[in-house]
Amino acid sequence: MKVIQIGMGGMGNAWIGAVNRSSDVEFAGFVEVNSEIAQAQCQQYGFDASTVYTSLEEALENLEADGVINVTPPQFHKPTSFVAMDAGIPVLCEKPLAGTLEDAQAIVNKANETGVLCTITQNYRYSQVAQTVKSILDSGDLGAVGAINVEFYKGPHFGGFREEMPHPLIIDMSIHHFDMMRFFLDSNPSQIFARTWNPSWSWFDGDASASVNIQFENGIPVTYTGSWCAQGMETPWNAHWRFDCAKGVFSVEDDVVYIQRLTGVVDGSSQHEDKQVVELVSMERQAQDYLLHEFYEAVTQGKSTGTPAQDNIHTVEFVFNVVKSADSDEIVTL
Numbered sequence: 001m002k003v004i005q006i007g008m009g010g011m012g013n014a015w016i017g018a019v020n021r022s023s024d025v026e027f028a029g030f031v032e033v034n035s036e037i038a039q040a041q042c043q044q045y046g047f048d049a050s051t052v053y054t055s056l057e058e059a060l061e062n063l064e065a066d067g068v069i070n071v072t073p074p075q076f077h078k079p080t081s082f083v084a085m086d087a088g089i090p091v092l093c094e095k096p097l098a099g100t101l102e103d104a105q106a107i108v109n110k111a112n113e114t115g116v117l118c119t120i121t122q123n124y125r126y127s128q129v130a131q132t133v134k135s136i137l138d139s140g141d142l143g144a145v146g147a148i149n150v151e152f153y154k155g156p157h158f159g160g161f162r163e164e165m166p167h168p169l170i171i172d173m174s175i176h177h178f179d180m181m182r183f184f185l186d187s188n189p190s191q192i193f194a195r196t197w198n199p200s201w202s203w204f205d206g207d208a209s210a211s212v213n214i215q216f217e218n219g220i221p222v223t224y225t226g227s228w229c230a231q232g233m234e235t236p237w238n239a240h241w242r243f244d245c246a247k248g249v250f251s252v253e254d255d256v257v258y259i260q261r262l263t264g265v266v267d268g269s270s271q272h273e274d275k276q277v278v279e280l281v282s283m284e285r286q287a288q289d290y291l292l293h294e295f296y297e298a299v300t301q302g303k304s305t306g307t308p309a310q311d312n313i314h315t316v317e318f319v320f321n322v323v324k325s326a327d328s329d330e331i332v333t334l
């Protein structure tokens with residue numbers, strides 16, 4: 001299967017790596033509007049510079065492709081994915097589906113009208129840690145989930161669009177954690193209350209810290225606290241998670257999954273087994289490799305993907321309703 005990659009910048013490297021590792025997918029060519037980046041990447045990876053175009057329309061006139069990987073910044077997802085879908089070419093698009101809820105809905109409408117696949121790269125779902133959490137939840141081993149607590153602290157100095165956008169933490173990063181919540185719980189939020197702020201030392205223009213209370217449709221409450229300007233004690237990108245369940249607790253700390261089962265109550269005190277490390281589920285492929293293979297099977301064998309635009313719109317709605325709550329200082333009911 002041949003793909004055109006649109007955008008050869010930062011995250012473009014991850015997709016170039018995934019395609020280069022794949023035995024099923026190869027590059028037909030690229031679209032990149034920045035000639036310096038195009039040139040540097042062609043040199044770095046040994047690509048033929050004549051296969052790099054400055055628009056997808058031009059690339060499609062000159063190249064045979066079965067799919068498009070869209071790695072442009074969010075505001076360009078709609079125009080570029082539209083060109084692909086109008087030409088009948090399936091799209092694997094980086095998160096977020098689009099830069100605004102309106103654009104995201106327009107992409108869903110376009111996918112429905114054309115019947116062309118547009119699937120979103122929620123790669124955080126496809127790690128061993130996330131899949132292990134999902135398998136514990138699906139097993140029902142610890143009984144009902146009563147509450148979930150998530151803590152995320154990082155201090156990345158990216159430069160570029162993230163440091164200028166409003167709500168960089170929520171829109172560009174927490175979207176992964178919110179999507180993981182939807183994945184873990186098979187449910188969507190019904191109520192959201194968010195506060196966001198920017199610490200005095202923040203190097204972001206927009207609010208880089210947040211505290212969010214989410215009620216899911218299935219009744220489970222989640223509390224989320226996060227910061228992109230933490231000055232120490234950082235968590236992994238996956239965040240730290242605690243799941244309080246009827247028959248015990250399990251957690252994710254520093255990408256290790258722990259479980260502690262309740263054994264009973266003696267003399268008014270809860271008794272527990274020792275906290276144990278849970279062996280991670282094995283996966284043939286993870287993250288971009290998983291998603292690329294899933295896209296390949298969808299395009300060549302008609303299989304469905306886990307995160308099509310039609311489902312991913314709920315993750316985008318989640319994100320923008322967190323923003324709405326933070327901006328209005330009000331509870332948002334969905």
Ligand SMILES: NC(=O)c1ccc[n+]([C@@H]2O[C@H](COP(=O)([O-])OP(=O)(O)OC[C@H]3O[C@@H](n4cnc5c(N)ncnc54)[C@H](O)[C@@H]3O)[C@@H](O)[C@H]2O)c1
Pocket residue numbers: 006007008009010011012031032033034037054055071072073074076080094095096121123160172
């Ligand atoms: N899934 C993840 O973990 C993850 C991580 C980082 C970034 N991302 C996402 O990847 C996307 C790209 O982010 P990035 O960090 O690579 O940004 P970037 O700015 O580093 O790279 C984007 C590239 O796209 C090019 N570009 C812009 N408009 C274009 C157009 N119309 N046609 C062709 N090329 C165009 C730019 O010149 C640039 O080279 C964003 O949606 C971002 O949210 C996802």
